[in-house]
Amino acid sequence: xxxxxxxxxxxxxxxxxxxxxxxxxxxxxxxxxxxxxxxxxxxxxxxxxxxxxxxxxxxxxxxxxxxxxxxxxxxxxxxxxxxxxxxxxxxxxxxxxxxxxxxxxxxxxxxxxxxxxxxxxxxxxxxxxxxxxxxxxxxxxxxxx
Amino acid sequence: xxxxxxxxxxxxxxxxxxxxxxxxxxxxxxxxxxxxxxxxxxxxxxxxxxxxxxxxxxxxxxxxxxxxxxxxxxxxxxxxxxxxxxxxxxxxxxxxxxxxxxxxxxxxxxxxxxxxxxxxxxxxxxxxxxxxxxxxxxxxxxxxxxxxxxxxxxxxxxxxxxxxxxxxxxxxxxxxxxxxxxxxxxxxxxxxxxxxxxxxxxxxxxxxxxxxxxxxxxxxxxxxxxxxxxxxxxxxxxxxxxxxxxxxxxxxxxxxxxxxxxxxxxxxxxxxxxxxxxxxxxxxxxxxxxxxxxxxxxxxxxxxxxxxxxxxx
Numbered sequence: 370x371x372x373x374x375x376x377x378x379x380x381x382x383x384x385x386x387x388x389x390x391x392x393x394x395x396x397x398x399x400x401x402x403x404x405x406x407x408x409x410x411x412x413x414x415x416x417x418x419x420x421x422x423x424x425x426x427x428x429x430x431x432x433x434x435x436x437x438x439x440x441x442x443x444x445x446x447x448x449x450x451x452x453x454x455x456x457x458x459x460x461x462x463x464x465x466x467x468x469x470x471x472x473x474x475x476x477x478x479x480x481x482x483x484x485x486x487x488x489x490x491x492x493x494x495x496x497x498x499x500x501x502x503x504x505x506x507x508x509x510x511x512x513x514x
Numbered sequence: 515x516x517x518x519x520x521x522x523x524x525x526x527x528x529x530x531x532x533x534x535x536x537x538x539x540x541x542x543x544x545x546x547x548x549x550x551x552x553x554x555x556x557x558x559x560x561x562x563x564x565x566x567x568x569x570x571x572x573x574x575x576x577x578x579x580x581x582x583x584x585x586x587x588x589x590x591x592x593x594x595x596x597x598x599x600x601x602x603x604x605x606x607x608x609x610x611x612x613x614x615x616x617x618x619x620x621x622x623x624x625x626x627x628x629x630x631x632x633x634x635x636x637x638x639x640x641x642x643x644x645x646x647x648x649x650x651x652x653x654x655x656x657x658x659x660x661x662x663x664x665x666x667x668x669x670x671x672x673x674x675x676x677x678x679x680x681x682x683x684x685x686x687x688x689x690x691x692x693x694x695x696x697x698x699x700x701x702x703x704x705x706x707x708x709x710x711x712x713x714x715x716x717x718x719x720x721x722x723x724x725x726x727x728x729x730x731x732x733x734x735x736x737x738x739x740x741x742x743x744x745x746x747x748x749x750x751x752x753x754x755x756x757x758x759x760x761x762x763x764x765x766x767x768x769x770x771x772x773x774x775x776x777x778x779x780x781x782x783x784x785x786x787x788x789x790x791x792x793x794x795x796x797x798x799x800x801x802x803x804x805x806x807x808x809x810x811x812x813x814x815x816x817x818x819x820x821x822x823x824x825x826x827x
């Protein structure tokens with residue numbers, strides 16, 4: 370194969386690949402949310418340009434956080450509380466690991482990087498705080514308008 | 515006939531995307547579906563007609579505004595059914611399977627409806643006229659001569675004016691498309707507040723005029739949120755979205771569809787000349803196609819077997 374035929378062959382393979390790709394994945398490629406990679410036949414690894422060898426992201430799945438039993442019990446108690454102060458008191462003596470576990474269970478973004486006071490605030494606002502806000506905005510406590 | 519309003523105060527949360535794709539796929543599955551575009555922006559209408567076809571074939575005679583123009587003291591003098599159109603591109607796909615999708619198109623001049631309502635005299639006669647306008651859609655859809663549909667989906671404007679009010683009066687259920695962020699979840703509470711207040715106002719108004727809608731607005735129907743425009747990473751919604759999705763279910767106690775609709779500007783951002791919703795264009799192997807199928811499956815599980823009817827039926 371000469372120097373012209375090699376790139377032509379590659380372009381043809383890429384064309385065949387793109388022709389078979391769903392529209393949303395084509396859009397991801399076009400808009401930079403996905404990129405082409407080199408996947409040697411028979412290998413589990415792909416080579417990303419400039420990024421070395423990496424496991425394919427397409428098969429990666431983020432697992433849900435699994436709370437400890439103490440966190441499950443804490444969140445259940447928070448769901449019954451009627452004030453932010455009451456919730457803050459329930460969190461006052463908890464260690465950082467317990468606060469981080471609760472924040473991760475509540476899917477607080479960046480929970481692992483927050484300080485203890487910020488963690489308490491996020492936990493209170495994601496539970497009692499948001500429920501009290503909801504009642505204030507709705508103007509009633511029922512579940513249906 | 516199940517009449518469902520697609521409502522949210524907030525704009526840009528996916529009301530029209532949800533209505534168009536649900537309606538089109540239900541019709542492709544053999545259902546008889548009527549879509550009603552109550553938003554003067556005409557977005558739903560433009561999901562099914564090019565601007566040229568709309569101006570030439572639809573807007574001159576067949577919009578919901580033409581029907582409302584026949585009103586005399588709140589009473590329509592023509593049948594709502596006479597103003598329906600059948601978008602041909604969708605019909606070509608759904609009719610072989612026995613389905614049908616009709617549309618009551620919108621018009622930009624619908625925005626004047628609230629201005630007209632504001633000019634109704636503040637006396638008993640004006641109050642009665644306002645009541646009749648609020649329930650005009652309910653009466654029209656309940657009329658025995660109105661053609662039967664499996665589903666009527668009402669795409670509401672992003673406000674709580676007369677059009678949204680008339681949709682809620684006519685509906686049995688409410689779908690609330692919502693983005694998983696702070697202001698959108700606040701918007702759900704604001705909507706609950708508005709519906710709560712409106713329900714009391716409307717019942718009082720019915721009481722003042724001895725009307726027949728004593729059963730109440732959306733008496734035993736469902737209020738369900740549908741998460742739209744969700745960004746994914748590693749096959750799950752990003753953490754910031756999951757945070758607010760959890761709050762809606764555990765703190766706001768609002769029932770939600772399990773299926774969420776992902777953000778994709780290319781697929782859901784309509785292009786000029788496009789007359790088919792995404793669900794009828796995507797290939798079955800497309801990820802978004804599969805998710806939309808799941809959403810319609812869930813919708814049908816909830817509503818197909820449910821007792822039908824408009825709000826007062």
